Amino acid sequence: MVDINRTLKENVLAKWDSGKVLIVIGPRQVGKTTLIRSLCEAEGNYLFVNGDDSEDRLLLENAGENKLRTIIGDCTTVFFDEAQRIKNIGMVLKIIHDQIKGVRLIVSGSSVLEIANEINEPLTGRKWEFNLFPLTWLELQNHFGYLTHKKNLQRYMIYGMYPEVITHPVESEAVLKQIAGSYLYKDLLQYQGIRKPEVLDKLLLALALQLGSEVNYNELSRTVGVDRASVENYIALLEKAFVVFRLQPLSRNVRNELNTSRKVYFYDNGIRNAIIGNFKSLEFRQDTGALWENFVVAERVKKLNYERWHGRYYFWRTYQQQEIDWVEETDGAFSAFEFKWNINKANAKFSKTFLDNYLPQTTLVITPNTIEDFLM
Incomplete structure (x- = not known):
């Protein structure tokens, strides 16, 4: 290897x-x-x-x-x-x-x-x-060098960054299908709380199809055929198996803020795409924006974990559809980030409501051209 x-x-x-x-x-x-x-x-x-x-x-x-x-x-x-x-x-x-x-x-x-x-x-x-997580942006840049690494970005978004996917690119789909099967969470299947393995499969598919969107537990419970409490329990177990992670909303009593919804991301884009069975190139996909958001969020989570960062992170949204993709809080100070796959949207404006209430020290729009600002 x-x-x-x-x-x-x-x-x-x-x-x-x-x-x-x-x-x-x-x-x-x-x-x-x-x-x-x-x-x-x-x-x-x-x-x-x-x-x-x-x-x-x-x-x-x-x-x-x-x-x-x-x-x-x-x-x-x-x-x-x-x-x-x-x-x-x-x-x-x-x-x-x-x-x-x-x-x-x-x-x-x-x-x-x-x-x-x-x-x-x-x-x-x-x-x-x-x-320890799948490979990171920094690890692969150090390995491949800057130019080759940047050219691989679209491949990372489709096939993810598991070591065997990187070292055996021709076999990527087969490798991911194997990992994304029960092998990824086989330890959970042996845990006494998992009485219906088929529910995990249905839930993972539902989460994969809602990538980047806020998750409604009641809707998920109807989709997979179990009660809301079971849905929340299964998602918590999938978090403990490092398949997905949840993002909480930032809510500090600003009027009309959402405070009960959650977002669910996958630690690896390749696993997500294996679950839905779609490895098409980005130009033939309808979910490129969601893949970009999941990729950048997962990479940031890995980076902050390795750095033993002590802050907290959230998304922010109001009932009027004002939204910030990613907010970090350290010692009471905020930084805000938007994720745009289209580099022509690099000058996207941040919500005035958010700016006035949280006074962020940093506001950045992260595109493929500025990804190093976020992940290095």
Whole structure:
């Protein structure tokens, strides 16, 4: 596989010798194993435990300190891959951390839900957590160089930025169809809250078709055939599996602001397009504006996460259809951004109501010509 340097690598290395358990969480197929194994191999003496391997899981079942010492041997680093599949992984990690000194612990997982359930209490005060996402704009610019990277923009909008899609471009559609199937959320299907897997498929399709629009939970419940509470629960689970994420409205009691609606975005355009079965070029599509918005929003979320940014982000809209695509708040100060695929709309005006009430420090229209201003 082509080696693409990941931004998260430096973040993890900064905590490498912290003495705490390092946990890297993200969707399947984004390169968690590749990244962590490269770090472990640089150290040399490490043990790899595969949570997807039934034999590895069986060896660790009911393992106490003595058995764990035997399993670890003289290894100085232990990497538990897809740790959510390992029974009582939280207690296993706690025993190693507390009783077997001099062993570095690295954990990967593809489900926030199960990892959190298993390790939060046993590892209180003993862990650092990181998220790994599909490849980012900066990572690919560093890899390809500026000119090639910019030429790839339309391809990114259609096929997304999963590592295997980037490194095997001829097989992009097949790769995405595989990932976008149940493989992407297979951990959720094993979770007790998912009693109707077909509802997930219907819900994902409905969300994919409403890309960039405000989501009406009541309407979704009618579409997929379950009650509103179930719809909200399933979307929350899809968030924990890193398939989608929600954007809240900004509402500070300005007259006529929307304050109950939500937007739902996909972490990767390719996954979204695989769900609806449409990989047509942009010139033959009706959803180019929505694809552009989803792409830029997802890239910004990845960038801010890697930077450990401490602010909050929203969209803003009024009942009179005044709207700001993306608003960031840091220490009470606001910045506002509009996303326009058509570069001729780069001078779009921002709502006077918003400007007067929120006094943003920055207002930018992000087009393909100015994307670096937002993502670098």
